[in-house]
Amino acid sequence: MHENDDPCLAHAMASSASCADLHDHGDLTPRASRRGLLRTAGLLGAGALASTAMATPAQATPGWRPDQDNQRFTLVVMPDTQYLFDEDRGDSRPLDASLRWILERAGDENIAFLSHLGDLTQNGLAEEFAAIGKAFTVLDRAGAGYSVLAGNHDITSNTTDQRGNSPYLRTFGPARFKRAKTYGGSSPDGYNSYHLFSAGGRQWLVLALDWRPSTAGLAWAQSVLDKHAALPVIVTTHELAFADDSGAAHLSDFGRQLWDQFIARNDQIFLTLNGHFWPPGRTVLKNDAGHDVHVHIANYQDRYYGGGAMIRLYRFDLARGCVDVETISPYFQGLPAARRNELAELEIELTGDANRFSLDIDFPARFAGFAPVKPRDPRPASKVLVPGTLAYWRFDGTERAADLSGNGNDLIAAALATASPLALTAEHHPDQPAHASLRFSGGRNKGSYLRTVDSAPLNRLTLERGYTIEAFLKLPADFDAHAWCGVVTRGGTGGDTGKTGDDPDEPSATLNLSSGAELQWAVFPRNLNKISTNWSHLLPLNTWWHVAVVNDGTHTVMYVDGCPVLRNPSTPAAGLVTANKPWLLGAYHYANVVEQTFYGWLGDVRIVGKALRPDQFLNS
Known part of the structure; x- marks a missing residue:
């Protein structure tokens, strides 16, 4: 079942809650034969398929030094990891593998930033956040640039960013990021944040919005864009668009409000990223200035092993005027072939137009309305x-x-x-x-x-x-x-x-x-x-x-x-x-x-x- 196919979708999306509150936690994984699972149950050793152990994150080489002038750089996107952190169920090792992969390949890929799209946990419990918070310390130690935001499973879903204290806020609130070089600041409530990273010879702004930003939250977000009026902006939030089975994305009811009230009015926003719904999909919408905004949904929680902390790589190439997108699972890639079962084999890399594609973007032309490139002066x-x-x-x-x-x-x-x-x-x-x-x-x-x-x-x-x-x-x-x-x-x-x-x-x-x-x-x-x-x-x-x-x-x-x-x-x-x-x-x-x-x-x-x-x- 796809979330957008659920009969309660229209009602839930019209309210501040979502059908996901009722239906995005079910076991929708394709079934393999019992014989096949038993034959390859040694995925990571005995009992790994049902492991409840929260493994300690591996030590990574310290240092985060992306080449800021290179015209080629990578933005990493990680959607819903909630099934990996579900009370006494789940397994942190897929997330550890993805974070380790990011750090180990930061130089080769020129990784500039990581954005998590929310639903870090299944129930928003303190012990769940303690586990995932511990996993993310590997990025903190390395000085990596990253952002997180709250999904509906991370907080009380019928509240806005004015909800007050929560395990999410205590784990991933402003205190965690105050020493991060890419951290720009947070809204007074702590649930919305912005981040600045340098790549391709310029600065970029990532705006991480709460599950339900309030009027005050959106006013804060607008003030951030007003103060950084010449920067291209990537908006990340948990819910914005859903996709049909063809991979065509459509704004949800809440997403339409966010689009009309905020995104479409700000020409700086050229890319939006959200999770929450499945299947993945994408579309291109015209903002109020008549310019393209790429709207993408990425979510793999319904796939085998909760998606295995699958990541999406947005490889920007300013010289070629394009972004090449690839979706991989470092966890399953890293397993020896003899230890991958038949379902794990399907998760190594995802293809198809919704998961592997290229975007042609004339960056100087697209950004000309807010950050025009000054022509070189004539020389005598x-x-x-x-x-x-x-x-x-x-x-x-x-x-x-x-x-x-x-x-x-x-x-x-x-x-x-x-x-x-x-x-x-x-x-x-x-x-x-x-x-x-x-x-x-x-x-x-x-x-x-x-x-x-x-x-x-x-x-x-x-x-x-x-x-x-x-x-x-x-x-x-x-x-x-x-x-x-x-x-x-x-x-x-x-x-x-x-x-x-x-x-x-x-x-x-x-x-x-x-x-x-x-x-x-x-x-x-x-x-x-x-x-x-x-x-x-x-x-x-x-x-x-x-x-x-x-x-x-x-x-x-x-x-x-x-x-x-x-x-x-x-x-x-x-x-x-x-x-x-x-x-x-x-x-x-x-x-x-x-x-x-x-x-x-x-x-x-x-x-x-x-x-x-x-x-x-x-x-x-």
């Missing part, structure tokens, strides 16, 4: 003219053709028979010094481009001591019909300089793009009678990229957004050959005939007469 040319700069071009004003290095490598406009104008735009890479670009709309045998003047010193340089060529670019969605359009190309062919290997009609040097949007640097080095090429990976379209080709006088490495690509040749390549002809921006030539112009946006372009490190690039 004087700030990026590093020693050795030979030419620097940017397109943010009327001097778009001038070489801002002062070396006289100015650009002039050129066009094919079918010309198309170059358009100044405000489009730019977020880390580009100039907040502007040129839009090229050319193609094969048509379009316009730029070239250096005939007297430019750059035309005759061989750059034998090394070079760095950088450019910012963006390719339109329909780029595939514009293969081999040049980004930066040197005038003159390999044949013009005496190079006879490969195809001597190819340019002496060119940075261009395949139809698959792969960058290619193809060059006749001075020491080779053939073309040396570097290749990037396929570049996603409609995205700004920074490319740098770096030669140290011996080898050439291509970088995309400061990252070295795979296909860089190991054969030495020294310098560039020259026919003393102009360099082209936004064009490719073959046999000295310009036959293809660039299609897309070009931002700042810089050529430096030595190898630069990635931290010296224009996008650094």
